[in-house]
Amino acid sequence: MPGNGSVTRSTLRQQIADALRDEVLAGRLQPGQEFTVKEIADQYGVSATPVREALVDLSAQGLLDAVQHRGFEVHAYSLDDYRGMIEARSLVTDGIFLRLVDGDGKATLEDPRTIAALAGVRRRGEEAERAAGAGDLNILIGYDLRFWREVSALYGNPYLTDFLHRLRVQSWVCAVQHLRKVTELKGSLWSGHTELVDALARRDPAAAQAVVSAYNRHALALLERLTAG
Known part of the structure; x- marks a missing residue:
């Protein structure tokens, strides 16, 4: 059913966002550290779409910054x-x-x-x-x-x-x-x-x-x- 794929992707998107947030909180992703959608997709063994969505979500929450032509980086708070x-x-x-x-x-x-x-x-x-x-x-x-x-x-x-x-x-x-x-x-x-x-x-x-x-x-x-x- 089409709805099941949507739910799965949405769940995966949230799981990736949660995992990356935990990586930041654990200090394994440091402020200013850059990465691409592909690198995260390869790390978790998933497609690029839910990763991109998760990274956009984290950017909206103020945890990541989009870096033009390079991907994303962990936001550095003062x-x-x-x-x-x-x-x-x-x-x-x-x-x-x-x-x-x-x-x-x-x-x-x-x-x-x-x-x-x-x-x-x-x-x-x-x-x-x-x-x-x-x-x-x-x-x-x-x-x-x-x-x-x-x-x-x-x-x-x-x-x-x-x-x-x-x-x-x-x-x-x-x-x-x-x-x-x-x-x-x-x-x-x-x-x-x-x-x-x-x-x-x-x-x-x-x-x-x-x-x-x-x-x-x-x-x-x-x-x-x-x-x-």
Whole structure:
């Protein structure tokens, strides 16, 4: 059936995009590193069409840049870019926290379904904290991205959830190029995930905002130290 081929290609396109995003987050694809559609197609043993589509998708997400007549390269984010990401993330999360508490959103922290979802978010936070404490960057990134996606999903607006997730991926892409150069990260990575969940469970947006502000200061200070050499 024609539809099956379309679904398969779409799925393959997403799989390739996810795999390349993970390569960037793992530091195996470095900022400024160039590659062609053919090179990626050969690497994964697939045709050029889903690869080209995946690379265009990643370009739209800000992770790759198209290089005229040469292919694509990994986008190089600066420290100023990171500061801008932090500001944008904060504006979104502050609004989410306030509306979850005051009931002016699609979901509130008085809704039993939201309370149940928050328990799941906390479990993700616990896993992220364990990875942060152990200095395991690979595991931390996975759980941290899932944690924040689930936190933002509590509000019930998928557009905000997708926007914040994209910002967080970009933030990690910016940070990993420096964090991967550190041989020992144990004790250096932020691990306040459950503290944030507990503040939300208490319906205390000011405390939740304070946790996020402390996180942002910690992350920015760490990145500033690393970029300074």
